[in-house]
Amino acid sequence: MPSLKLDPIDRKILAELQGDGRMTNVELSRRVGISAPPCLRRVRTLEETGLIKGYHADVNARELGFEVQVFAMVSLKSQAEVDLSAFETLARGWPLVRECHMLNGEIDFILKCASPDLSTFQTFLTEDLTAADNVASVKTSLVIRNAKDEPGVPFEILEARAAAEEE
Template sequence: MKGNIKIDNTDRKILKILQTNGKITNAKLSEEVGLSPAPTLERVKKLEQSGIIKSYHAELNAELLGLGVNTFVQVTLKGHNKQNIDSFLSKINEIEEVIECHHITGSGDFILKVIAKDIASYQLLMLEKVSDIDTVDSLQSMVILSTFKNNKEIPLQQTN
């Protein structure tokens, strides 16, 4: 569902809480927002059905899973027509190490966030998978040395 969907301050409270704790029980959520459980559940269902709440998932510790290299890769395509873009997206969606893909403005066409075990694995991934996509013209890699902010919460403005 597109466009602005009207939400009130109670909906914003619900969204803020769910962004920080998607596993919260409805009873605890209702207590925190000051409603009884039934209307709280109805509001959550409304937010899910409207598309404001897209999904629930766990954030994993990549380093503990042996995935210690994170990079951003700026991709420039050989041409900017729909066929090249569709072909690139189809192939990039098959590469599980590409965890984000954004169409951008500026000198490149796409920015990818890529995760790999180590630099050797990353190099192999770039050589054998990403640069092998026929519509790719050039790649510019930026290895992430440290992350100081990685907030997954969308800011929600309160209204009076």
């Protein structure tokens, strides 16, 4: 749970900005039902506490020429913290890797990769990923289509939980 106690207005602000981070403060304040100055103060507090990490454009990767998305499941030879951290540092430096998550279980990391074509991904796979220190194995799955790509968190669950706590 966040260290900052969120009230219903804060949750509404976060939900609205998650859906459209470009709206004006005036529009946001109208949507959440408070005046603009306190709305702006709340947004700044949410930013300062790290609950709002940034604002991003949702770009169309395929229209920009990134035709290939691949999930790469990586197993390491060693799971010592120094080795896990070293792999994370490598992953942050690879432009094709858009997300990197450490997992529990058989696979140590899953990488979400975006590439303009299979040839570019294959080069990355053979020259960078599988050749990296401490990589034991890599299994890849090519994305055929995307059924859902929902950013952020499901605020409706937070609202239901908050309502249940108030009862």
